[in-house]
Amino acid sequence: MPSAAERTRTLVQGTCSAVLIVPGADRARHEQLMPDARTVGTEGEIFLLFPADAPVVRAATHAQDDELPAVLELTDVAPVAVPNRIRGRAWVSGWVTCAPGVAEEPGRMMLRLEVGExxxxxxxxxAAVDPDEFARAEPDPLSPYETELLQHLAAAHHDQVRGLRTLLGERPGSGHPAVTHVVPLALDRFGLRVRCRDEAGIAFDARFDFPEPVREVHGLRRAMHRLFEAAAEE
Incomplete structure (x- = not known):
């Protein structure tokens, strides 16, 4: 399974929703707290790009040479329609300062978040994540393609995804109600997670691990083909 540091790094560098909470920007609208871009530096620091007049930039500028405490809140929502679409959250607390001249664009300001917790x-x-482990971690290689891949699986391979129910086996204490819906929920280099619903209306998740981790889309296609073949043989 991916480590907690890898999962957090994937969320930070991915496309999930993010807001930066700092003192002095309490009255800002939600969208004013959302960075336009975010990247991770070589030492694990997080760079956040904002409009130069954003409330968080004004707060960091007003702090001058002092480090401003901040929390970066990330919310990961499934890109397909499933019950309970929030797949995860992460919180990065630390200290934010202005970082002028770092990949800066006209009318924008880069903020640097030094990671504490x-x-x-x-x-x-x-899980709590060690900052040093976060700095060393790599995001999941499939993360840039996950949204498109999950939506493609749900739309173009609905029957094959639904066929994965043949691999589920019996759930202890379930009374064995038939599974009626199977929707792809999450994808990473180690496997595919789906959200199922049975005829009693009970939702549950199932995960199918790949025989070996995949590093790119071509390897994923082979792994998915083998998975669908195994389901068809049951």
């Missing part, structure tokens, strides 16, 4: 709560569970 990290915490992730997602489909794998919840």
């Amino acid at each position: 990290l915490y992730v709560d997602d489909l794998w569970g919840d």
